[in-house]
Amino acid sequence: MIKVLISGINGKMGQILSGCIAEDENMVVVAGIDKMPDARQNPFPVYETFSRVIESVDVVIDFSRPEALPDILAFSSKKNIPAVLATTGYSDQDKTMIANASAHIPIFFSANMSLGVNLQMELSKKASEFLGDKFDIEIVEKHHNQKVDAPSGTALAIADKINEAFSGGKQYVYGRTPDVRAKRDVKEIGIHAVRGGTVVGDHDVLFLGNDEVIEIHHRAMSKHIFAEGAIRAAKFIHDKPAGLYSMQDIISGMKIVSSIYAEDENDAIITLIGVPHEPQHIADIFDALAKNSVNLDTISQAYPQDGKVDIVFSISSSDIEIAKSVLSEFDGLRYDCVTDITKLTIEGEGMQRQFGVVARLFSALAADHIKTYIMTNSQTRISFCIGSKNTTKAITAVTQAFGL
Numbered sequence: 005m006i007k008v009l010i011s012g013i014n015g016k017m018g019q020i021l022s023g024c025i026a027e028d029e030n031m032v033v034v035a036g037i038d039k040m041p042d043a044r045q046n047p048f049p050v051y052e053t054f055s056r057v058i059e060s061v062d063v064v065i066d067f068s069r070p071e072a073l074p075d076i077l078a079f080s081s082k083k084n085i086p087a088v089l090a091t092t093g094y095s096d097q098d099k100t101m102i103a104n105a106s107a108h109i110p111i112f113f114s115a116n117m118s119l120g121v122n123l124q125m126e127l128s129k130k131a132s133e134f135l136g137d138k139f140d141i142e143i144v145e146k147h148h149n150q151k152v153d154a155p156s157g158t159a160l161a162i163a164d165k166i167n168e169a170f171s172g173g174k175q176y177v178y179g180r181t182p183d184v185r186a187k188r189d190v191k192e193i194g195i196h197a198v199r200g201g202t203v204v205g206d207h208d209v210l211f212l213g214n215d216e217v218i219e220i221h222h223r224a225m226s227k228h229i230f231a232e233g234a235i236r237a238a239k240f241i242h243d244k245p246a247g248l249y250s251m252q253d254i255i256s257g258m259k260i261v262s263s264i265y266a267e268d269e270n271d272a273i274i275t276l277i278g279v280p281h282e283p284q285h286i287a288d289i290f291d292a293l294a295k296n297s298v299n300l301d302t303i304s305q306a307y308p309q310d311g312k313v314d315i316v317f318s319i320s321s322s323d324i325e326i327a328k329s330v331l332s333e334f335d336g337l338r339y340d341c342v343t344d345i346t347k348l349t350i351e352g353e354g355m356q357r358q359f360g361v362v363a364r365l366f367s368a369l370a371a372d373h374i375k376t377y378i379m380t381n382s383q384t385r386i387s388f389c390i391g392s393k394n395t396t397k398a399i400t401a402v403t404q405a406f407g408l
């Protein structure tokens with residue numbers, strides 16, 4: 005049974021969430037927090053501050069206000085309790101605070117807990133990649149008249165997602181006001197907020213081109229979708245390691261590491277030792293290798309010291325003799341050569357939001373005394389070279405460590 009504390013319990017979402025959890029046989033609400041603890045009758049204790057909570061809690065779910073954030077993070081960090089943050093209107097400073105806390109505890113943060121909106125974000129990004137600057141982009145959101153923040157957190161998250169397709173080159177323009185008398189710039193994403201009645205939450209992304217308009221709409225028909233999403237998020241993170249998680253992690257059923265494979269099984273590694281840290285000299289070495297058709301694979305350079313630098317790279321074993329003879333042409337160039345090397349690669353979409361993946365990888369290899377020779381990485385993959393005799397052992401160790 006997962007024991008939940010709801011922050012903002014007496015609000016609209018807090019009440020719907022507590023009702024949904026009451027129907028869930030694997031979860032129970034053990035306590036709530038709200039500014040006005042006695043404003044409603046709840047079948048569990050409700051406190052004004054976290055310092056009064058005496059119940060044992062497995063996960064905190066927050067639908068309240070940004071002002072509650074410091075206390076939530078302090079409570080969760082102190083007690084090592086995962087937190088699902090669904091509140092919107094966070095400042096950049098708040099977001100930094102969330103990112104910092106996620107180094108120590110699992111935090112799930114999403115401005116919109118519905119699956120549909122998260123798909124809408126992905127579709128909007130894809131459309132932006134396809135349409136580029138040929139279409140103007142505007143986002144229109146509509147919400148009930150009780151909403152205090154504008155624009156919605158979701159509209160901002162959609163804009164951020166779209167902006168990824170433009171490498172962050174778009175500028176957000178909030179509404180259009182009479183004081184600005186200028187044509188729209190192609191770099192703009194217009195973001196517009198409408199408030200009224202009991203609208204649960206509409207988000208429309210408009211791509212406006214010459215003589216054609218594409219619209220991607222999402223309409224929330226009830227607040228239950230957000231509560232169900234928050235419950236799914238709480239179940240997802242309650243036993244996860246520290247890190248910052250989002251709906252994307254759930255949608256793609258992402259594992260931190262989803263695969264491991266051997267790319268090159270008969271490689272050699274050459275380390276150039278103490279090369280003078282002069283760009284032209286280094287360029288000449290690699291130019292000579294290229295002119296002799298020596299194909300480099302993984303390459304890595306250490307930080308220079310005393311004007312010298314070590315550079316390590318892998319090549320196919322079949323190129324080793326030619327590479328040695330090219331290098332011997334450079335006066336005083338020292339190098340070391342290791343053969344029978346295999347390059348392994350691990351990949352996983354979840355890696356980019358995780359702390360400690362490299363530490364887990366090294367620990368898994370260390371348990372079997374497996375040494376690595378070169379390691380390089382991107383956001384979603386890590387490649388590393390090991391002695392070929394250790395290939396099977398390394399694959400087994402990594403498979404176990406990451407539950408593949």
Ligand SMILES: NC(=O)C1=CN([C@@H]2O[C@H](COP(=O)(O)OP(=O)(O)OC[C@H]3O[C@@H](n4cnc5c(N)ncnc54)[C@H](OP(=O)(O)O)[C@@H]3O)[C@@H](O)[C@H]2O)C=CC1
Binds near residue numbers: 017068071092
């Ligand atoms: N991520 C998602 O999918 C969704 C996010 N939201 C977001 O969740 C938040 C709450 O929405 P909603 O329930 O509609 O809003 P409500 O105003 O109905 O509820 C918020 C509750 O939190 C209370 N509160 C205010 N300050 C604090 C505090 N410092 N500590 C604890 N409780 C506090 C409020 O008390 P009081 O009224 O006395 O101020 C109120 O009872 C909003 O930011 C909203 O945008 C909403 C729906 C979906």
Ligand SMILES: O=C(O)C1=N[C@H](C(=O)O)C[C@H](O)C1
Binds near residue numbers: 157
């Ligand atoms: O306040 C709301 O109601 C909602 N807020 C979220 C937001 O600001 O994006 C999500 C949802 O649209 C409902």
